[in-house]
Amino acid sequence: MGAVLAIWGRLSGKLGAQAAPGDGAGRCRQPPASDAQGGQGVCRGPVPRPEPRPTRGGALHTETLFITRPEVALWKQLAGALAPSLWRVRARGRCQRDAGALALSGPREAVLAAKVALSELLIRVGRGVPPAGRFFQLCPGLSLFLGQGDGAGLRAGAVVRLGTEAGRDGAGVSRQRALSRRGAPHACLEARCPPGAEGLTAGALLLALEAAARARVASVAVCVDVAGAWLAEALAGAVEAFAQGRPPAPLRSVSLVAADGALLAAFQQACAKRWPPGASRQELLGSVLRAQERVSTRVVTGPLASQKTEALVLPVVLEADGPEWWPLELRALAEAALGAAGPGEALGPGKVLTVPGAALPELHCQELFLVRLDGAALRQHGAPKVVRQMVRSCLCSVYGAFLESVSFPLLGAGQALPAMLEEISHFLEQQPNPWMKLVQIVCPPGQPAPGLVAEALSSPAGKSPRAPRKR
Structure with a gap:
């Protein structure tokens, strides 16, 4: 290893230390036609930073991504949900006479990758923003986001799976530390109740939410595996009781996902009677981005x-x-x-x-x-x-x-x-x-990859669930 120290000595100035032991979406590349009148605006990231510099031996590269005028407005809103200060690329949004454009400048490879990535971002987020009425402000600093699906791909600090189990005499909540199918560690809370037990199901949800808050996570995803609009009011009451307790930081977001469209629609109506719509567009777009993120984490050997x-x-x-x-x-x-x-x-x-x-x-x-x-x-x-x-x-x-x-x-x-x-x-x-x-x-080769899922369930997360008080 003497060679390593010798190289380290030659590069000590660069290292800043003494050398001493110690899916791309398609998009038209021409501006689309539009009857809208021209305007001009510039969208920049919220964090100031220096202009991008070329890579070693490379020149600053510039590309233009033509977008629609609605996408220019979406870009300005997304700037607060993203972190442009971390990018190697400077992105400026502007309205032209008949459309919009993103001017990208920076190292060539990063600019070309950004052009594809940001095109896909605007298309996917534009399509993924939920209909009005699926985003609520539960209390200061805590929002509720509604979505339809099974919730299996959501990334959150805690995941609550709410379902029924035939033959149960009562409800129960158990907790384990596990990894999702995409390799995301989280606190997994399984809440199981007898079929048709409205009060017990609501109580189990409240107990699971309280256990998730005690785990000091920033986000909770609730996956409802029960069908039927009859449960909507009880679930909304459980969330309301939880929000009234003013859950402590760092919890800031609760997402509820249900596969049953009728249940989701009824739950949305129950929420609208209790809470105002979420006022933060940035928080809404952040929830949309989290719902669409699909990074897989793998542990391999070799x-x-x-x-x-x-x-x-x-x-x-x-x-x-x-x-x-x-x-x-x-x-x-x-x-x-x-x-x-x-x-x-x-x-x-x-x-x-x-x-x-x-x-x-x-x-x-x-x-x-x-x-x-x-x-x-x-x-x-x-x-x-x-x-x-x-x-x-x-x-x-x-x-x-x-x-x-x-x-x-x-x-x-x-x-x-x-x-x-x-x-x-x-x-x-x-x-x-x-x-x-x-x-x-x-x-390293010869060392087997560690297991990815914790097998042992802990003891129940708390006392027996009780239905939250009705308003």
Whole structure:
């Protein structure tokens, strides 16, 4: 490993440290015809940031995405639900004489990817905004979003599945820590009641919501597997009783999804009698984005160099700081990537240095993310905390470059994998988007991938459910 330190010494200025031990939617590319009168406006992200700079040796690239005038208005509203400050691309929306356009500027590859991604974003969100009356303000800081479907793909800190079970004498709520089919960890609360027991079903929902709030999650998804409009008033009463208790932060969003259209319509009417429509368009669009996000998280086993994702994460640790278990493959790849990196920005602990994948063509990726881990924090706090920082920093880079897939190496054992899965899910809850599709965690060869679902159910989440008081 003397070669690693030698390379580190030559690149110490770049690293900002002393070298010392320690689905693309189709869209017409011409402006569509319109009878609307022209106007002009500019939409920018809410967070100021410097103009994008070209990549190493590259020139600033510009593209124009022609959109409809309604999409220009939607773009202005979406700016608050997205995080343009993380993007490598500057996007400006404007109205032209007969249509609208997005002017995109930045590094060429990022601009071309952004053009496809933002086109798909505007089409999908435009179609996905629910009819009026499916978004409510339960109390200050807490909103309710209604949707139709089975809710299996929703990402939330807690998922409540409300259903009936024949032969039950009473209602019960049990809780487990599990992963969804897409690899998202969450608190799963199963509420089961006898068929036709309106009061017990409402009480079970209230108990499950209270248990979810105690788990200190930011969002709760309620999947109603019961059919029949007869249940709507009871469910609305349970949600009302829950909201009257002013659930504490960080909970800010409750989504209720039902497959039965009649139940959903009746529940919507019951909600309209209790709460005003949600006033925050930004919160509504955030709920739409979360409902449409489809990132799959996989845990696989094999060499990191054989993963064919668009981005590959390579953690860098000084030899004196690195733990004994640090994988040899990672050390070799980091050494090669550091040697191939040209002059760039300073890279301190926790920062990410992007290296074009062409520098190491044998890795079959578009970009390499070199992230320097804090050796002192690694020794003091252990792998989970440092790994969380690495995952979040690199996901910001994936999100900002409009990439679809990324591979992370699994670092350490014990709580490292749960920490990575939780950080991935937490990031996607905060920054839902349609362009990210796959996040992989790669276990070293010879080490089996850990199990993805917690099997053991906990004891019941609380006391026996009681029906909420009627108004």
